Amino acid sequence: MHKLCQPLFGSYGKEALKMSGRSKRIAFFEFGDCGGCELAVIENSKALDLLGKVDIAYWLLLGKTGEGPYDITFVEGVVASEHDIDALKRIREKSGILVALGSDACVSGIPGLRRFANKDKVEGVYGNVELEHKPIEGIGPLDHFVKVDYVLRGCPVNGDQFSRLLELLVEGKQVEQGEKSFDYSKPRFGENAGRAIVLDNEKCILCERCVEVCNGITSALSIADRGINTLITPPFRMGIDGSTCISCGQCTVYCPVSALCEKDSIAEVNRMVSSGRPVDAVVEVETAVSIGEFFGLNERCHGLLVDALKRIGFRNVYLSRSKSRAKFLDPRPVGRFPAIIPCCYSAKKFVETYYPRLRQSISQPPKPSFKADVWIGPCTGRKIDSEMVVLTTREVSRMIRDYLTTKYIEFNEFDDVNFDDVELREPEIVGRVIAEGAFEIRQVLDKAMRGELQGAVVELWACPKGCISGGGQYKASEEILARRKEWIDGMGSALWRTRWWARSA
Ligand code: SF4
Numbered sequence: 001m002h003k004l005c006q007p008l009f010g011s012y013g014k015e016a017l018k019m020s021g022r023s024k025r026i027a028f029f030e031f032g033d034c035g036g037c038e039l040a041v042i043e044n045s046k047a048l049d050l051l052g053k054v055d056i057a058y059w060l061l062l063g064k065t066g067e068g069p070y071d072i073t074f075v076e077g078v079v080a081s082e083h084d085i086d087a088l089k090r091i092r093e094k095s096g097i098l099v100a101l102g103s104d105a106c107v108s109g110i111p112g113l114r115r116f117a118n119k120d121k122v123e124g125v126y127g128n129v130e131l132e133h134k135p136i137e138g139i140g141p142l143d144h145f146v147k148v149d150y151v152l153r154g155c156p157v158n159g160d161q162f163s164r165l166l167e168l169l170v171e172g173k174q175v176e177q178g179e180k181s182f183d184y185s186k187p188r189f190g191e192n193a194g195r196a197i198v199l200d201n202e203k204c205i206l207c208e209r210c211v212e213v214c215n216g217i218t219s220a221l222s223i224a225d226r227g228i229n230t231l232i233t234p235p236f237r238m239g240i241d242g243s244t245c246i247s248c249g250q251c252t253v254y255c256p257v258s259a260l261c262e263k264d265s266i267a268e269v270n271r272m273v274s275s276g277r278p279v280d281a282v283v284e285v286e287t288a289v290s291i292g293e294f295f296g297l298n299e300r301c302h303g304l305l306v307d308a309l310k311r312i313g314f315r316n317v318y319l320s321r322s323k324s325r326a327k328f329l330d331p332r333p334v335g336r337f338p339a340i341i342p343c344c345y346s347a348k349k350f351v352e353t354y355y356p357r358l359r360q361s362i363s364q365p366p367k368p369s370f371k372a373d374v375w376i377g378p379c380t381g382r383k384i385d386s387e388m389v390v391l392t393t394r395e396v397s398r399m400i401r402d403y404l405t406t407k408y409i410e411f412n413e414f415d416d417v418n419f420d421d422v423e424l425r426e427p428e429i430v431g432r433v434i435a436e437g438a439f440e441i442r443q444v445l446d447k448a449m450r451g452e453l454q455g456a457v458v459e460l461w462a463c464p465k466g467c468i469s470g471g472g473q474y475k476a477s478e479e480i481l482a483r484r485k486e487w488i489d490g491m492g493s494a495l496w497r498t499r500w501w502a503r504s505a
């Protein structure tokens, strides 16, 4: 056995691994969590195939309740009571190898977030309930209470990684684990706060969704360190803004626990509207068509949004359409490169970071047509380059929810109110090259670098499928995205004014 593996096995483990000529006895145990890791395992065909060749002694999911000892035990979830701790210790005694399965078991995951809970509020909602098993204060990962031989991170775990580990363990092969020892007290990580994106590693459950999402964009996020010190961070733990992050916010859409989120501007806007001075807002159409999603309304309800904002304290509420604004710009291509209009801050930073030779060809992102105090839209990057205070769709939803809570009313009780003014809907300019999302942008800019787009005008939108799936929006299926698009198109000429600047002039 490889020397690195020796400390990983207890005395029973050595005996267990000597057993040959029979199937390994495998057990799965689950403490407090959603059971998603076990589902990820049985959804993986290779894992299923392997599990068919071993003796599954204990797995409640399959109705198996065989007694130990077990050769290899997978434990999912967190221990949250003295009763759980005793059970985990008994499992440890009966197990040759113990594997912590998933983020809950490895780093205390979602149940561990209860350390952020406001006890008074919890008691207010659930009452002072006497629980059968008294919860412990110091909820923690499994290796806080027993020796853990291997960890498989992820929320849920990656089925392929599970299969690989199981295969090696069943064959009794040497498995080298990166870390030889763990620290047992979690360090305090603090916030990595950018101007638009904030990463709070205290809340992170290491599900790695953000890393996967960002790998397709700028690879600004990765996993650093080991064991309980593991954290999500830009390379070398640099600040978000100093990294290659373009503040597109796509990672915030997928983070399940808001460890990654937009910089919060709600308090600032609340102060503005309660100051008594008139505050105007401009709402992007992508927010207007998706606002009902948060409140469970499957219908176009931008009129209710206008009333909500007015009741919160806004004076005028305008409707804007970002797609129109780029049409006002008429840049001239220079030399062999095309003229490039980065339609948002994120697209501009993308070009500057990855295609510096094209800097001379880019114009400034188009500005909103209306002058207002607050901009409400689907974008996180706009928090960096806007002269207005910026609220994302998610932030304005939370603001409205707080208002509803204090007034004891529902969102559909708002009135259907017209916008005070609406931006022109510009016709598409034929012949422009349009790229949406990092993948398409790379393709177009690679072509530009090769001189294949000489004389063209290129529009770049940082988010895939454009602003309807912006980083400040809610996560949406293809079906919801199609509905948002249909509703935008259906707003029609009845709503879009013919020439807004004519009146402004
Ligand atoms: S905001 Fe965009 S670029 Fe920045 S870390 Fe998130 S996904 Fe990556």
Ligand code: SF4
Pocket (backbone or CB within 6 Å): 203, 204, 205, 206, 207, 208, 209, 210, 211, 232, 254, 255, 256, 257, 258, 259, 260
């Ligand atoms: S920051 Fe959010 S998405 Fe990224 S690993 Fe942590 S919990 Fe998962």
